[in-house]
Amino acid sequence: MKRPFILHLALFCSAAVALSGCLPSLAAQGLDSKALTLFHPPADAWPTYNGDYSGRRFSDLKQVDQKNVDQLKVKWKYKITGLAPLRGIGNPVIKSTPLMVNGVLYLTIPDHIFAVDAKTGVEKWRFDFQDEGGHLLGQRGVGMYGRWIYFLTPDGWFLSLDAETGKERWRKKVADEKLQYFTTMAAVIVKNHVLIGVGGDAMDVRGYLEARDPETGELQWRWWSEPQKMGDPGSETWPNQQAMDHGGGMTWLPGTYDPELNLIYWGTGNTNPVFAGQGRKGANLYTDSIVALNPDTGKMVWYFQASPHDTHDWDNVETPILFDKTIDGKPRKLLAQAGRCGYFFVLDRKTGKNLVSKPFTKTANWAKGLDERGQPIPDPGKEPSVDGSMVDIASNGATNWPPPSYSPLTGLFYVNATEGYSVAYLYDTSSEPQGYGGGSSGHFDPASSLIALDVRDGSVRWKHVAKGQGGEGGGMSGGILTTAGDLLFTGDSDRLAAFDPANGKIVWSEKLGGHISNGPSTWMLDGKQYVIAGAGDTMYALTLDGN
């Protein structure tokens, strides 16, 4: 990592410190690349969207544990103020997981970054971007490399800013909002690659994932979610070039990375046109898949398709969590994902070979079974129809983007799920449909659940069904964090709650100002463990004594 400027400043200050009190702030020292690890991030940092490269969202911290969690109290809160209602959205909602580096928290909403003192919640700087279009659906956070942070805007700008001051260094256009792309992702830094994905499925564009140079922002490689041309591997799953060129497969959530295997793992989004599949017969690779790519070249090493020929808007972008576990006496490097299509998958992350494919809510009646690779086989009878096709998956999918968690202490994978039945309708019956071309409706027999899945066989070890529904105010919310203090943090109704990861019993809760809207995270500062979570427009930080 090149940091001549920092070195310069440090030397200058060490000589001048006695006279002037000049000290480079901790933030100016930037992020040490050693903080980016597969499994064990440093206690005093949360240096990437998922905390580490594995996406487990499991923390080794255990100052807060089951015995003392009842002393956990709000130490500070930071409310986003001074903004007009977001275009088409209204009040801001924090969906980002803030990075915490050198005592500074970086949190985002679309078009805005806030740098906040992690000990006090006092704003250090803010960056306000004026977009010229794009969908303000969400913003998952920033990425950090050395002293620079990286930010994506709704209209497809990729920005680098100085972490110390929030001053913009440069910007590059990475997606065209006029074609209905928009960018929401928290950039993932792998070696000297800044990995960024795109969103946008209103108008049948094709997904891609890019690596860019952290110093210049220049493109290093681009991987497309579809084969480039007919005849390429995977093109046999498309009827023609036109369908492939407009096939969707957005890459809108941060992926994971195994440094030893030198592979990144990314989920791809729904196929386009979304509900109308008659113009794109075939499995439609590599949409709705998990793909393993070489981070240096962008070349695909393996794929696993979760929802072949998707016609239900089941983006398969949910975090592919990496973990190691001994199975049948053999140590294995594995990957697990609970998909929006209602299946829980466990794969060998070196080869992509399937170990487990099992529905985790109801029966996933849209599939007739599994193929020889362990991929579900879609039932054509459950594709959207003019009169409606009922599936036993809830309308927005069995789960969605809020991050799941895996605890190596329990060997369980935790996911907030929505259970129920919905009906898929086809509106555009033409042979060449465009856009969504249909939709899903109905919330029949709904339930909101926190589910603990055994990674060995996908069985449900325990399930907590939240009391109350709809207008009654109950339901699970946000992402999940597990810790070595034998705690699982997530949102339940308008509270941050802690569960016993072994059995799903609620051990603590604190009422916040609304539903948890991001993934909770944790880190140590000055010997104190903080647990933080966002609820709507406010970030909350909790410590054991609240002081």
Place this chain on the structure above:
Amino acid sequence: MQQPKRPARNSHDFLGLGPVPDAAAAKRGEPLFTQNCAACHGQNARGGQGPNLLRSVVVLHDEKGEEIGQVIHDGRPQGGMPPFPNLSEAERYDIAEFLHEQVELAANRGLYKHSDTMTTGDAVKGEKFFAAHCSSCHSVTADLAKVGTRYPQPTTMLAHIAWPAGSEPRQAIVTAPDGKKIAGTLVHYDDFETTLKADDGTRSTWPTDTIQVEIPDKLGGHRSLLPKYTDDDLHNLTRYLLTLK
């Protein structure tokens, strides 16, 4: 600081779809498109001998005819498209807005509409299914009399058949910590706190783990049918109940 303005919650703004097409111009543009463009680009502009214009980068980048209007005027001789010098600037604008309207209709899913007619379903089979599975609780001459006039839209009818409940708070009987039973509406109910509005209008709040909440399950019959229905069953039932007018 941005000027405060009223939040716009319509689906066009939500999706960030850019300028709203000029509906009057689009209407004027439709016959012009049919006359001059449809032969190559298709009646719906989704392509034919010429390219699909709804997926055209030029059309999507265009705001008010400034880009696509130029192409109409000049043509694309290399691509085989003739120029249209006789179309006025105003007419080119109208054609551009017609195209923007077509894009809007595809991209803005808030404008999508369910079909008002069904393509499948058999009312006679629906009546048989009703007799076998529904008639122990429902009657087409009592609670469901003229139900077809209440829910004339097929998808609305199907939703009411499958799960006739919305997201409104449910009725419940709470056994309070002192053992007293109170009937009312669950105005708030979660894993931690319960607020009941009793039938006499008084409100009480308890920690959920100190009370018992009984929610009479009026939907048991519907719940048990959900995993059993085929789509044909649902369509047949829908067809049948729609005939009850």
